[in-house]
Amino acid sequence: MNEIAKPSSALAPLDDLEALLPELPTAKERKELGKALATACQKIREIEGAAAGLDEVAALLTVCGDTITEERVEVLTCLDRITAMAREFIAAASYEELDHVRFTVAKLPGELKTLETAAGRAWRTNVRSRLAGMTPLGDVLARIPQMASLGHQFRTLGRDASTLEQSNAPAVQRIARLQHLLSQRDTLMNDLSGMGIDAEVVSFLQDIASGLLPLSRLTDPIREWLDRVGATDVFRVGLA
């Protein structure tokens, strides 16, 4: 008589069931939202760089500081639109909402472009404003025999500033480069000061490098400095 069942060691996959339970809510969403979710996700993944782009913009605008004035309204308007998009993405849960996401996502690059353009302009303005005058100053100094070397350095700095202004490098690199050039500028200016050139002379030299100046700017200290460095003949008096 075989009335004694052998014990089985087979077990149902309780551990596995417990392990997959946490995955189910997402799967359930996938199932329920179907293609709309997949498309939305795909579109979003296609513009994964958007966040990085915004970070670039943010970085540039942080540096630009007070030089951003003209673009301010444009940027804020653009940000309002992007924020509205963001809210739509955050709230998206239904098929319809997700289906609409792809259209919204499609608008985002345009907004980013607008932001980047504005930020680029602000950047250039900023660089220009902080490093303007270096090339002319270098040109003037280059003509003065005793200042020729320093003049060349100012010229180089001016060229570098111009290059940075047009640069499309990542914001981090650009900002670092800007800091470097500003530091270089400060060094050269210190060198000028070390050669006994006071601020009035520097201002004169910078201004005259940009064009003609009224004779009244040729003050005694300036004349004395020009005499001292033998640069009197470098300048000519003309009628405006």
Add this chain to the structure above:
Amino acid sequence: MLDLPRSACWTEETARAVLQTEALANREAAFLAIHQPLRDFEVQGSRGSEIADLSDAGVLAALSAPGIRHAFCVVEGEPGAGKSHLIRWLKVQWPKSDLALLVQRADGSLTGTLRELKNELGPAYGGLFDRLGQNMQAGFEGRAALFHAGLAESLKPGFFETPLPDEDWCGRWDLRHLLGHPVVRDQWKGPERLLSIMSGHGGERDSESASFNLYDIADLARLAPSIDKPPPKALMFLRHLEKERERIELLRAEGRPARELLDMPGLNVPESMKLVDALNRRRDFAVQHVLGISADGLKQMFLELRQKLQKEGRRLVLLLEDITSWEGVDNQLIDALVADSRTREKTDENGEAVSDVCDLISVAGITPDFFHRLRGNYNDRITHILKLGHESTYGHFQQTTQLATAEAQVAFAANYLRAARADLKVLEDWRRDGARREALPNPCNDCQLRLGCHASFGAHDQVGLFPFTAQAIVKIFGALHDPRGTRTLQTPRGMIQGVLSQVLLNPSRLGDGKFPPPELEATDWLPDDMRRPSSSYLAQMIEAAEQDPERADQLRRLVMLWGNDQTATTVDVDGMPTFAGIRRNIFDAFGLSWLGSQTHATSIQPVENSTVEDVRPPTAKEEASTEAQAASPVAKPKATTATVAAEKTSAALNISSPPAKKVDAKKLREEISQLHDWRDGKGLSEPKQWESTLAEIMGQLSLGRLGIPRVLWDRLFTKETVRLEGVGRTDVRTFVLPRADWVVRGVEAYITLRAAKDLPPEMEETYRRNYGRLLRRLGELAAAHARKRLTAEENPWSPAATCAQILLARTWLRGNVSPDQPLPQQFTELLSEERPPSSNPEERVESWSTLVTATGGTHERLRDYLRHLLAMPQDEREIKLGLVDAGEVADALASLQKTMRMVPVPPQVTDSQKSPSRGLDEILKIAELATKLDDTLSLIPDREFRSLTNRSVRLQVLLREHSVAGHLKRVDSALTKLRGLLIQAAPTAIDDWAKALDKLRTAQFLDDRPDGPARRIEEFLFDECAPPGTPALLLARVLAAPALEMRQLSDALALGEKAIAEAFNYASAYLASTSGDGDLSVVNGFGRTLHDRASAIRSTLDGTP
């Protein structure tokens, strides 16, 4: 006749000084006086051979020799064996050139020991103790709590830098949280017990070991019901402990010492043992910071002490009474004790080897138990081992060598008696004179009563044993036992405290006539059988001799403690009568009544206490009178054992008159004529009428005396089945009366007595005699016929016994009674109306329920039948005889209980064509059922056990190491969550599971009550007891198993498994079907990222002007 002392020849003061066992100060004289040289103990150790003379003096000479630079001598002996005495004696005798420090046991604690040492060293070295850090402010309870907490934490895996070997095991059961559970912390007293021992035990330590034992674990397991919500793993561990606790408690109830359990073979408590090991392994760690004395501190202190003594050029001798109390810090401390100064030697500027510590000789008292543990670590460093005991032939304790023989015991006692009798000043003088043993004062030498005293009480080496005798000393000492079983009392201390002190400290008892004193029985060391008269005869003698209860008690003590257990009067060689080996003048000396014979000319045999009646066979005359008694209506049987056999074959001893029937004379004559014709071989003209007459006669037989139950009689002897020989058809069922004179005369007498009136007395007597004979012979034949019909003629088969077995087997299988219950209870149960089954037969193996079903249709009829078979006659004139009797049934039941086999049914009974029981339906049914039961019953316990075991194994697999409630909740949680997410996942299976779980919940499977079904199942799952060897006990075991609950749980878990499997399959498929990369969180998360970035830019702009 020589006089005997009648009062004490010592004083309580001297006795107290002599018997004082602890303090040595100011009593050296008494100490030396009672000192008995130790001899013939065993010596071991790496340098044991240095002790050439196996005596205490030899030990002293060897250890104190000037050239000895190092020794670590262990004195091993049971508590009270004389370790301390020897060590103190060494202290007294040690040469004064050494600094010999005696560290007495004090209160048994380590701190007490250190205090002793500090006192011994004096102020010059006392400062060394100041750095030991004994500043622990916590009280005992606080320290116990710290100890407990430390133990609990140390059970955590990874706690120790170097992992302990059982870490995984401790982690597996989560023991850290179990021991740390609030209920365990509050209520488990194990750690407190250990700490109490290590803290001195209030001075009553007495070498008890401070280790966890199985009783501690049993105490822990007892708390299980109170431990609320333990961690799941710990809960399962508690289940194990609870199961094992039952086995431990049985041994505790027997009074077995805890330490004995640890080595007990076959004690199946593996988890408890592991826990004991785990706790003891961590004990040292946990206790060190609790005691407030660090081992390192102690070690350093000893080192500094030895360095200081080295500078003084002194040798240190440490005489340590008991180092068992150092458990917990012992290893490091003993390291300091055994450190050989030579190992620290360096060469000085003169090229000589110089050590920075002094030479050290240590002598330490230690119990065998502790010695075994110590030896494991220090065997190589123990130089000398003195073993004061040897393995005894029984029990767990060593027998003390010093008191191994009766002579040694008497000599030991005599030594104390001599010292107690001496004046303390005389002893002091003796000590000052050099304390030579041969000069030890013996007051007996000057006693005028010496001759009579020594003759009656005995003496050893000229020292009188009064008021003891040698027999009393040996007997009382030999009887001493510790009721707790924690130690042996056959030690010097046992002799002192259990024998000598009770007498010597109460000298007034002698003068007051109250000897032997009640103090002898004041302790619980004397077994109960020594406290009462050894026989009721002795009790009667004492009661007769002494009316006063107190004096009767004295007399009892004298006989029981001084006597030799014989209630006989004999004469001693000098003509002195003795009772129980106690001389008469001892009775007189104690003022007690003599119990022996007054004549005492010859030896008197003791009177047996039993009063068994003689059983003798009947005499020939008595046997001859049986027939005459048969004729007497008032004759009574002689119911002795010897006559029972005769009674069984003697029918109708008690005969009543035939019922009166009116018959005319002619009719009567015709009937008688017919009878005579029949006897002559002719037929009967009116057979029907004779059938009735015969039935009447058969009805007159006493069924009780024949041993034929009414229920059988009515079937066996009917009008149709009783025939006169040659009248009508006969077969196996027919009872035939032979053509014999006794039949004719008897039947004639019957019908005559029935019809006639006023017969002459002589005639009536004759008829009665013949009638009586007829009944007697008829009874014999009827009994034989019944046996034949019941097939008992050739085979000793009893339908009643088999019927009882069938009913008992059914009762077992229905669970109404268990085979391991007392037989009378089972007997009662099988005869009682059936109660509802409690064994759940339908949950058992198929053969089980088949048998229950097979007996289901007939049990009521069988029970009724059996009741009739066993019914005792109610008529006072009848006595019970044995064709079927209770004894036969009881034997059969006992046999069934023992073998689970039925009484064999003779094969011819079951042969439907030839069966002699043809027509007896009950008999045939009994035979049929018996055959069926016999084929299967004995196999059922094993089958069911294996089935339950398999079910148990399967359940354990299904539970996945969780408790029942824990697993049910786990499965339910998973399935409920799944259903919440995927309603369409395995809906039917989950519904089935939910319903099953509801049923279990209703049946309280999810409650953790101690008597709940879940707990019962868990206990069964962890039952590791081997199956009993007999089928009946195995059946009892399986009956006690929670078969129904296991089935319920098993069914529910099977549904759970099904639901899990189906749910998992569905959920897996669902996941697979949605395996795309769509993820709502991606969309929402991207939105949040955009929002955050935009906000950040806005903030930047807002910060700009």
